[in-house]
Amino acid sequence: MEKKSLWKKITASREASLVIVLIVMLIVISIFSPSFLSPTNLGQIFRNNTLTMLMALGMLCVMLTAGIDISITSTLAFAGMGIGLLQKYDVIHNTLLLFIIGALIGLACGFLNGLIIAKGKIAPIICTMGFMYIWRGMAYVISNNNWASGQDVSGFSDFGKDGSPGPYIILVIAYVVFFIVMKWTKFGRSIYAVGSNPEAAQISGIKVDRVMIAVYTIMGLLSGLAGVLSVSIYASAQPNMQYGKEMDVIAACVIGGVSMSGGRGSVVGTFLGALIISIIAKALPLVGIDAIAQNLIKGVIIVFVVILNVITQRTMDRQNLLRREM
């Protein structure tokens, strides 16, 4: 009897099926590369993918409102380049201050997105596409063909150095805060409400516009923060940094079971999705797959996991329906 309920629990929850995918992946990888589960390696997985994991939280909020934001890595580059240059030209070298400035740049970029999408009623993909070009372009313009790296950012880069706890602390805080906010606060629940049924949310007294602006602003804030972290972790600010990586963030959410049509998704699922993406990125070079074939394999794994996700979802829906009929 107990066994049956456990099985039911697993098939009834998308997170559980993701955990199983994760375990299978880890077993397969460990066969090819026994050192994969070593503490250093696990540490590096989180460190190298801090940016994806952090931005996935913002993307979760955006996608819950049935939106999308493809300007995030451009915001990241703009904020990162900004704080890189502040150091290159010896304006500011205080780590905390640089973090605040980078986060504020991101926040402003995101607020602009939210304002236009909510007040102008512009489709999120169109609006953020515009800003994708604008902020990336701005990063190139302010960089003036220079990078800020190595010595320019020395001292500051200690924060994200291999072995420094900085990036981990930020990740843990972000995930704990989001977990609490999304599950137990009025604001978190109103995001879900807006995503599932905007009209109903409006009628029930939720200020839909404000929620929309808030989610894009949060996304921007996290992107700005990711920009600062990127410069710190890689000791390098380049205008083309993280080019194309917004797709990894969206993929992390989709794998984690966040629905593109809004209203469905969780912080735990997002975490698992981001973890799967990170493990794929880290494991492919380790198990000895040719560099040229790595993107191909990555795509295949993503499609496979998403299909699995859909099947789980269908089974869940069917079970729910059956229960209702009875």
Place this chain on the structure above:
Amino acid sequence: MKKKVISVLLCVAMATGILAGCAAVPTATAPAADAAPAEEAAADEAAPAAEGAGTFAIVTKSAGNPFMDRLGTGFEEVIKAAGGEVVRKDPESATADAQIAVIQSLISQGVDTIAISANDANALISVCNEARDAGIKVLTLDSDVDPSARALFCNQAGVEAVGQQLIDAVYDLTGGEGQYAILSATSQATNQNAWIDAMKAISEGDDKYSKIELVEVAYGDDEPQKSTDQTQALLQNYPDLKVICAPTTVGIAAAAKVLQDQKSSVKLTGLGLPSEMAEYIGDDDAHSCPYMFLWNPIDLGRLAGYASLALYNGEITGAVGDTFEAATLESSPYTVVDNGAGTEVILGPPFKFDPSNIDEWKEVY
């Protein structure tokens, strides 16, 4: 109503802030430009006079890359000193597609010469021939296209010479035996592939190198994040690894940081920009890169500038044995030689950066 006014105000404030940021930066970069080598001033007097002011174009691999920027700087300086007009194009991404679009616009603009640092040896052939059919002189610098599609290649250093320097550095740093790995840019990059092939050929052809073993060529795609992942994977997969050789400026900087942060005993060499690498160059265990090589990209841009002028004036056609003056460069005059596949001029041997000279050069480029 009030809310609308506030949001409009906010937008305006933000836009002003952005514009102010734009305006402030170019002024801030001015000192860096001033720091360029002193020969610049000499260029004005020494440059050959162009017959009629032509229009000379340069197409770099991509925008936002300091190495490419310095190529453009050297090129511009020589052409301007000769009274010519410069059209400089930096494609946004380092792809052949982006370069093709740029070259097509230059053809319709009717420039006299185009100097290209190619992102792909083959993909640019037809657009280069299109340009030549339109009467434009096409030459390449830094990274070549197929020799059939251009008059001349301004090579930073002979492929053999670079391969020899790198394999000797690997030999030296491993102490004559042990494993080494290569961290390259993309798998299609013309120049990186040529150097790697040269390294392989040299080490196979000489018994001296029989005890050093190349375990893997990894590709970091010139992205810091991917290069970091690849470097960490190399360290993990080959515990006996002694040396990593990264013949690309992005890869070497990323690898240097990984090795230095982990306090790894693996040593690094390759091709890197002094300003990016100053932090990592040193003989002691605290630094990951004992020495590396590069050429002066400003000089390479200048060489391409002089070659463009000479082609435009009809002084040379790009045939073997042609010579032309390059007043501000040390090894002037330059002679066109055959590299086996096509014709080229070679800037000079790669320059070695070590702890004794890095402080001086990191200010230059």
